[in-house]
Amino acid sequence: MSSLRAKIQDVFNEPACEQNRGKDAKARKKGCSKPLAPGAAAGGCAFDGAKILLQPITDVAQLIHAPLACEGNSWDNRGAASSGPTLWRTSFTTDLTELDVVMGQGERKLFKAIREIKEAYGPPAIFVYPTCVTALIGDDIEAVCKRAAEKFGLPVVPINAPGFVGSKNLGNKLAGEALLDHVIGAAEPDDAGPYDINILGEFNLSGEFWLVKPLLDRLGIRVRACIPGDARYLDIACAHRARAAMMVCSTALINLARKMEQRWDIPFFEGSFYGITDTSEALRQISQLLVKKGADPEILGRTEALIAEEEAIAWKKLAAYRPRLEGKRVLLNTGGVKSWSVVHALMEIGIEIVGTSVKKSTVEDKERIKQILKDDNHMFEQMAARELYAMLSECKADIMLSGGRTQFIALKAKTPWLDINQERQHPYAGYDGMVELVRQIDLAIHNPIWRQVREPAPWDCQPAVRQELPRTKSETATLHVVQELAGTTAGNFGEC
Template sequence: MSLLRAKIQDVFNEPGCEKNRGKDAKARKEGCSKPLIPGAAAGGCAFDGAKIVLQPITDVAHLVHGPLACEGNSWDNRGAASSGPTLWRTSFTTDLTELDVVMGKGERKLFKAIREIKEAYGPPAIFVYPTCVTALIGDDIEAVCQRAAEKFGLAVIPVNAPGFVGSKNLGNKLAGEALLKHVIGTAEPDDPGPYDINILGEFNLSGEFWLVKPLLDRLGIRVRACIPGDARYVDIAGAHRARAAMMVCSTALINLARKMDERWDIPFFEGSFYGITDTSDALRNISELLVKQGADPEILGRTELLIAEEEAIAWKNLAAYRPRLEGKRVLLNTGGVKSWSVVHALMEIGIEIVGTSVKKSTVEDKERIKQILKDDNHIFEQMAARELYAMLSEHKADILLSGGRTQFVALKAKTPWLDINQERQHPYAGYDGMVELVRQIDLAIQNPIWCQVREPAPWDCQPAVREELPRTKSETVTLHAVQEFSGTTAADFGEC
């Protein structure tokens, strides 16, 4: 536990984090968030964050050492996609029970589970995740993994990120530390080249990195490792031979990018593949960084030709949507890099941004938003469901872009909604992804269902009373009874 505590303090003191550098020494030691309560940290703890970062490594086994519920709560919590191996989709857990804890069987059960995975699946590596329970009872995960690696002849990597040590974001960084200590640099690629790059913090949600990789292939740029989206263990092990790197989400793996730069001279920049302009800028920055690292400068000219060609196609495809969407108001309830990259992308085609959240966004993210929107009134740290509903029900936005948690707020307010978080079904990265995003927004806003749901319900409408048809005594009594029950008058019984 003392070693784990020291490692956590080291991650807290991340010099590459702008937010961390802005704190005094005392606040920096306390970290980014307060420690969570053991047993009450499900869905936002360090264990969850570490699993998010490492699970998309597709050809390894991910073994959770703890109670069954920990694996059940964390399995497949992002919509990452794989182009090959499916082992990462299989859940492995030691399923620790109260009896195992009392009898001290945790370490033996873990060793046995590693052996069974080795014999049944033969993966190149096994990632082992301790949880709150196994960390509190003192199971020596490092020793078990080392012994298993020697015994079975494969890499067994301990990921020391039990849930109670901190937030999901801290777990992201601890996962990066595990890769640095046990994986990256352990294998030498046989064909390193001057155009090799790493992409960090890209999860290949809905397969959207597959819309970007063909662009890099056309430029002769090879992705040595995409961490973690659609990754293979051997690619990550040889990632130290890349010449440059692009950071997609700095809040998750900034420590990984910085330390790879320090150890292996792999410079990096932060960019985005959302939107036409940002995608073009990312391609330019990658090429420029490679040239600084010794690549042939002719790649700069080829990059500009590719950008000009792809932008012309994208703008031509978007032209059909501009008359239908120009001036439409969008509210974003997301965070991180999407808080500014999606904003910039939508403003390119004339969509108005009435608000964007900056939850989980870095200081640099917030500065970008301010430069794009030119108005702090459209930026909010977080918005309660009641406030969100009030804004939508007052028709201050034509559509809400958010994650699945707030979709029912939009539906209750009878407002179109589109998922842009990790559960989304459509890829939005790159030039084609931008066209797809605009197409989905157009489909959502123009859907005829909204005209129907906004109309008064049939039971709120009553047929008009015709004067030329005299009522019988029984009809008059019934009408008065209905009026008395509903609180209406005869004048209310007209057409809706």
């Protein structure tokens, strides 16, 4: 536990974080969030963050050393996609019981589980995660992993991020530290070149990185490692030979990017592949970093030619949507890099942003939003469900973009909604991804179902009086009396 404490303290003292540098020594020790109590960390703990970050490494076996309930649904983890191996979709757990804890059988059970995975699946590596229970009872995960690696001849990596040590974001960073300590630099590539780069913090949600990689391929730029989206263990082990890096999500892996620059002289920048302008700028910065590291300057010209070609195609496709969407109001209830990158992307086609959440955004993310929106009146840290409902029901937004947790607020307010978070079914990165995002927004806003659900329900309307059969004088006189009492005429009696 002493090594874990030192690792956490190192993460809290992150020099590449501007917000952290602005704190005094006492505030810096507390980190960015309060430590979580054991048993109160479900859904947002350090273990959850570590596993979320590392699970998209597709050929690695992820072993959870814990009671069965600590393992979640691996098949639907964040919507990341793989172009090959599916081992990452399989759940492995030691299924620790009360008897194992009392009898001190945890470490032996862990060693046995590692052996079974090796024999049944033969993965290139196994990642082992302790959780609150196994960390509190003192199982020596690192010693077991070291012994298993020697015995079975494959890397067995301890991911020391039990849930109670902190938030999901802290778990992201501890997972990055584990990659630095045990994986990156563990192998040497035989084909390193001047156009190799790393992409950090890209999860390949719904396969959206596959919309960006062909652009890099056309420029002759090779992605040595995309961490973690659609990655292989060997890719990450050789990531230290890249010439430059792009960081997509700074809140998750800024420590990894900084330390790789210190150890292996890999310069990095933070960028986004959401929106036409940001995608073009990201391609430019990648090319510029490669040239600074020794690549042929002619790549700069090829990059500008590619950008001009792709932008022209994308704007031509978007022209059909501009008249239908220009002036439409969007409420963006998400966070992190999407809080500014998607804002910029939507404003490019004339959509108005009435609000954007910055709950999981860094100080740098918030500054970008201020620059894009020209003020901070449209930023909110967190909005309660009743406030979201009031805003939507009062028609202050034409559509809400958010995650699945708040979709029912929009549906209750009879407002169009589009999934923008990790569970989404459509890729939105790159030039083609921007066109797809706009297409989905157009489909959602102009779906005829919204006109129907906003109409009064049939049971709220009185049945109309029909005049199909001839009436007698007595029936006609009675009808006139009823109409006079109701204050209606025969033309509108009973209509809704």
